[in-house]
Structures are given as structure tokens and as C-alpha cells.
Amino acid sequence: xxxxxxxxxxxxxxxxxxxxxxxxxxxxxxxxxxxxxxxxxxxxxxxxxxxxxxxxxxxxxxxxxxxxxxxxxxxxxxxxxxxxxxxxxxxxxxxxxxxxxxxxxxxxxxxxx
Amino acid sequence: xxxxxxxxxxxxxxxxxxxxxxxxxxxxxxxxxxxxxxxxxxxxxxxxxxxxxxxxxxxxxxxxxxxxxxxxxxxxxxxxxxxxxxxxxxxxxxxxxxxxxxxxxxxxxxxxxxxxxxxxxxxxxxxxxxxxxxxxxxxxxxxxxxxxxxxxxxxxxxxxxxxxxxxxxxxxxxxxxxxxxxxxxxxxxxxxxxxxxxxxxxxxxxxxxxxxxxxxxxxxxxxxxxxx
Numbered sequence: 001x002x003x004x005x006x007x008x009x010x011x012x013x014x015x016x017x018x019x020x021x022x023x024x025x026x027x028x029x030x031x032x033x034x035x036x037x038x039x040x041x042x043x044x045x046x047x048x049x050x051x052x053x054x055x056x057x058x059x060x061x062x063x064x065x066x067x068x069x070x071x072x073x074x075x076x077x078x079x080x081x082x083x084x085x086x087x088x089x090x091x092x093x094x095x096x097x098x099x100x101x102x103x104x105x106x107x108x109x110x111x112x113x
Numbered sequence: 114x115x116x117x118x119x120x121x122x123x124x125x126x127x128x129x130x131x132x133x134x135x136x137x138x139x140x141x142x143x144x145x146x147x148x149x150x151x152x153x154x155x156x157x158x159x160x161x162x163x164x165x166x167x168x169x170x171x172x173x174x175x176x177x178x179x180x181x182x183x184x185x186x187x188x189x190x191x192x193x194x195x196x197x198x199x200x201x202x203x204x205x206x207x208x209x210x211x212x213x214x215x216x217x218x219x220x221x222x223x224x225x226x227x228x229x230x231x232x233x234x235x236x237x238x239x240x241x242x243x244x245x246x247x248x249x250x251x252x253x254x255x256x257x258x259x260x261x262x263x264x265x266x267x268x269x270x271x272x273x274x275x276x277x278x279x280x281x282x283x284x285x286x287x288x289x290x291x292x293x294x295x296x297x298x299x300x301x302x303x304x305x306x307x308x309x310x311x312x313x314x315x316x317x318x319x320x321x322x323x324x325x326x327x328x329x330x331x332x333x334x335x336x337x338x339x340x341x
Contacts, residue, residue, distance in 0.1 A: 027122040027126050027129075032132075033198060036194035040194070042334050043333060045334065078195075097119065
């Protein structure tokens with residue numbers, strides 16, 4: 001593959017998904033039907049504010065759905081990945097694998113296979 | 114790097130999936146409790162003296178089990194936060210099939226009892242009303258809580274034994290009855306203690322798996338997002 005082609009593939013990576021925290025959120029959500037905010041907070045190690053900010057971006061992009069309700073008097077936030085989110089995550093994984101395979105291995109001086 | 118990212122993504126997904134199982138299909142110690150209660154109800158019905166206290170305990174067993182099951186999920190297995198399991202289409206179909214079977218049986222038995230009551234100027238003994246109530250509670254329980262095949266078998270037996278006890282009877286042990294109907298009933302009922310033993314073994318295995326899962330989750334907890 002030519003360099004501009006490789007660069008094109010790198011540039012084509014979905015930036016909404018590519019950010020590590022958002023990638024982690026999508027990976028966790030893809031393993032369940034619905035996930036409580038608290039679980040995601042503990043799994044990610046992110047602060048509440050930081051997590052909320054990434055959640056909002058993913059929700060705005062239509063990749064996740066956020067449901068807010070109450071359990072007794074306590075507010076409850078539950079998240080689930082949308083079908084579009086599942087497709088975006090799968091596409092990202094394929095793209096990333098393809099890009100990495102085409103990049104030269106600095107140690108061997110050849111392409112990764 | 115790609116392989117590393119891919120492995121991490123897969124691990125996160127897989128850990129979440131394993132944790133989510135304990136919201137529905139995996140019971141751990143609640144399965145062990147269900148199995149023990151199933152064996153107790155199977156043996157207690159015919160072997161214990163039929164006092165009001167014994168009958169009350171046998172009738173209360175299914176509700177006590179479901180309450181304990183919910184409590185264990187909230188307080189132990191999903192303590193890090195509720196994560197709802199993503200059912201496969203096969204699991205969903207199996208669940209709806211089980212609910213449909215209990216619904217069909219409830220409709221047939223209610224119709225049959227209703228027609229008998231109609232012949233006696235709508236008079237039904239209180240025990241039969243209890244029987245019908247427990248029968249319909251089984252339908253609700255099958256829809257809401259009995260998500261795995263073993264849960265369904267054991268839960269069905271607990272509700273059926275409670276219903277039969279409320280009507281003044283019990284499922285006979287094999288070899289203790291000589292009537293054709295009794296022998297048939299005891300043969301059918303024999304699958305329940307076997308299912309109970311399988312459920313205890315499964316519960317112990319699930320509990321061990323959960324302890325390993327919890328350790329892995331605790332290792333991951335708090336790791337920076339990019340590294341976890």
C-alpha cells in the first residue's frame with residue numbers, strides 16, 4: 001500500500017470511537033444489554049465528570065443511549081450501546097487491525113503480518 | 114499495539130459479559146440455595162408431619178427463594194453496579210417457550226377447576242384458591258425470575274409443591290405409593306431432586322467463577338482508561 005493510502009486509512013479511523021476512554025466505554029457496553037453508571041465508573045477509573053463528558057459525546061453521536069431514572073430516592077443512570085454503536089465499534093476494530101498490519105515493523109524493517 | 118488493543122477490548126467485553134451473567138442466568142449461591150430448598154420441599158412434603166406450620170413453610174419456600182435470589186444479586190453478585198445480561202436469541206426463545214408452557218398449563222388447569230366449580234354452584238375450597246393463586250404466581254415468576262432452564266425446573270417444582278400442599282396434598286416419593294396415578298406422579302417428580310443436585314453443582318461452580326471474576330475486576334478497577 002502506498003503511504004498516502006495508509007495515511008488515508010489512519011485518517012479514516014472514527015475519532016469519536018478512537019479516544020481511549022470512549023473506546024473503553026463502548027467495549028464495556030458491548031458486553032451487556034444495560035450497564036449502570038457506577039459499574040462503568042469503577043471499570044474505567046475515570047472521574048464522574050470526565051465519564052459524563054465522554055458519555056455525552058457518544059450519546060450525541062448516536063452510539064450509546066443514556067437512561068436516567070430514580071431507584072427510590074437515588075438517581076439512577078443506565079447506559080446501553082445502540083446498534084449504530086455496535087457497528088461503529090466493529091468497524092473501528094477492523095480498521096485498526098488493517099492499519100496496524102500495513103505499518104512497517106520498526107524492529108524488522110518490514111510490514112507486520 | 115493493535116493486537117494489544119484488540120486483546121484489551123476483547124477482555125473488557127468478556128469481563129462485562131461474565132459479570133452481567135449474574136444479573137440473570139447465573140445464580141451462584143442462590144442456585145445452591147434453590148437446589149437445597151428443592152430437595153427439602155421434595156423430601157419434606159411426604160416425610161414431615163402435615164401440620165399447619167409445615168404446610169406454611171412449604172408454601173412460603175418459593176417466595177423466600179426468589180427474595181433471597183434478588184437480595185444476593187443486589188448485595189453480592191452485582192455489588193459493583195447493575196449490569197443487565199445480553200441474552201442470545203436462543204436464550205430468549207427458550208425463556209419465552211418456558212413462560213408459554215406455564216401459561217398454557219395455568220389456563221388449562223384454571224379452566225378445568227372452574228368447570229368443576231361451576232357444577233358445584235361456584236363453591237371452591239380455600240385450598241383450591243391457594244392452588245390457583247400459586248399456579249398464576251408461577252407464570253409471573255417464570256417470566257420475571259426463572260431465566261435459566263435449571264432455574265425454571267427447580268422454580269416450577271417449588272411452586273407446584275407449594276400449590277399441591279395448599280390444596281392438601283404433596284408430590285409422593287417414588288416407592289411410597291401403589292396407585293397408578295401416584296406412581297406416575299412420583300416418577301415425574303423424580304426429575305426435580307435430580308435437577309436440584311445439578312443446580313447445586315452449577316451454583317458452586319458459578320460462585321467459584323465469580324470469585325475469580327471479582328479478583329480480575331478489582332485488578333482492572335482504577336487503572337487509567339488507556340491502560341485497562
